Amino acid sequence: MTTLILTVAGADRPGLVAAVADAVDAHGGNWENSRLAELAGTFAGVIEVSVAPERVAELQAALRALTGLLTVTIHTGSDAAPTRAAENSISLSVLGNDRAGIVHEISGVLNTHALSITTIDTETRDAAMAGGRLFESTVTATVPASADLDALRTDLEKLATEIQVDITLA
Numbered sequence: 001m002t003t004l005i006l007t008v009a010g011a012d013r014p015g016l017v018a019a020v021a022d023a024v025d026a027h028g029g030n031w032e033n034s035r036l037a038e039l040a041g042t043f044a045g046v047i048e049v050s051v052a053p054e055r056v057a058e059l060q061a062a063l064r065a066l067t068g069l070l071t072v073t074i075h076t077g078s079d080a081a082p083t084r085a086a087e088n089s090i091s092l093s094v095l096g097n098d099r100a101g102i103v104h105e106i107s108g109v110l111n112t113h114a115l116s117i118t119t120i121d122t123e124t125r126d127a128a129m130a131g132g133r134l135f136e137s138t139v140t141a142t143v144p145a146s147a148d149l150d151a152l153r154t155d156l157e158k159l160a161t162e163i164q165v166d167i168t169l170a
Helices: 016-026 053-064 102-112 149-163
Strands: 002-011 030-039 042-051 071-076 087-097 116-126 133-144 165-169
Touching: 002 016, 002 053, 016 030, 016 042, 016 053, 042 053, 053 071, 087 102, 087 149, 102 116, 102 133, 102 149, 149 165
Parallel strands: none
Antiparallel strands: 002 042, 002 071, 030 042, 087 133, 087 165, 116 133
């Protein structure tokens, strides 16, 4: 099987997921994994599908035919998982008053310690009692065996103080 990674985006309306799912199914593909969401009136997402090698071209053509309904970009995925040295996974939660640069600052610290973000979910919402906006995020990252977790924790604590957010590392 060939793995395809689809990125999709379009004005949110009923039937967008069904249109992609119909194309995948009609060409013998299997919908493996996805992250899909409506953001500010735009439907966007990433979808992993697998399809028999001899049906890749016809599936790609069917997905490109969705233009006008959705913009679909097709990437060929790796059929084998990358080999990495022994790694662990960590999760961190972030909560604080919203301001520009929070994701930039946090991802910078993780990058400095050679962590790779596997998932990141972010949300802003109205603060119930204080007014203003709250920023909330959950991050999962892989940690190489060589990482110094104490140094990472220290850097995250320092950052939390500087940008005035709560960061919980698990």
